[in-house]
Amino acid sequence: MADGTGIETLIDLMARLPGLGPRSARRAVLAMLKKRAQLMAPLAQALAEVALSAKDCRVCGNISTTDLCPICTDPARATGEICVVEDVADLWAMERGQAFRGRYHLLGGTLSALDGIGPEDLGIPRLVSRVAEESTREVILALNATVDGQTTAHYIADALAGTQAQITTLAQGVPVGGELDYLDDGTIGAALRARRRL
């Protein structure tokens, strides 16, 4: 490489981002070097700010740059519905769907005896008291359709059984635009069992 100092370090760090390898990291750094004022400096600034101020929302666990995340402070989202997701990636995916207008609870993982992750690590006791305090009408369990995800969902449903909240989960079925040919058998089976009259 051409530079024994900062530029090489920068390329090495960029190459550690998902989806970027050494080659695309080089291209990205070159692009930034050509736009130092318009791109590199603002990006450095934005990264430093987020690195410094990003924190877990103390109500829902969402990551934002404020103590309470914008979702928890949005009065329009006090709908009495809480959507339980595993992590920020899933929250962002739900938000892109633009269908849910309530608030969230982030677990930060799934129950795992193997990894020693118990209900307290996922904030499940906190969810139970939150549901009572907020008189939550519905808790939607939007967990991954994996064994760990489903084990966790059942545990949470049991823990909330004594509250007033109705517990629901996302429907399983054929994705919008999905071709049957490309779906795994489990999805087709679930979609068939949940079939609706047209």
Add this chain to the structure above:
Amino acid sequence: MADGTGIETLIDLMARLPGLGPRSARRAVLAMLKKRAQLMAPLAQALAEVALSAKDCRVCGNISTTDLCPICTDPARATGEICVVEDVADLWAMERGQAFRGRYHLLGGTLSALDGIGPEDLGIPRLVSRVAEESTREVILALNATVDGQTTAHYIADALAGTQAQITTLAQGVPVGGELDYLDDGTIGAALRARRRL
């Protein structure tokens, strides 16, 4: 998006890097949020440093974080050979080849009447005096095999005609590992004309 503040700005800026779209920018930012101390903070630091200190080497035009780039200050590279390239991307490509051990001259573009780019804009007069001062033995023109690249190469060859330096260009031919099937006709023609006895 989940956050009305810094995180969204960061994703927007990341999405402007080549090879990254909104989707991969989100994934990259998520990965950084999960590794704030190990990845995000060092990256912010490296970016800020480079954004602040990156400059054009005043001898060759290479970008580095020092006044003179590491190549121009490396005594082992005072070989009397200067390789003329269009930009930093080409210099890095040459360096990855690990075949050239001399120094560089970066044009920063090619001659273009249309865009009003003349010899002075590319530092060609400076190259001519540098070749005289450094008693350069050979100037290798490693310009792109485009019309503009070749026009610029011929102009530089003419400008250096009065100096002691020998002027050479990179050979054209089949890339190592290249399949004939995938090569354009011009490359095959050039490779055939430059054929060597086995």
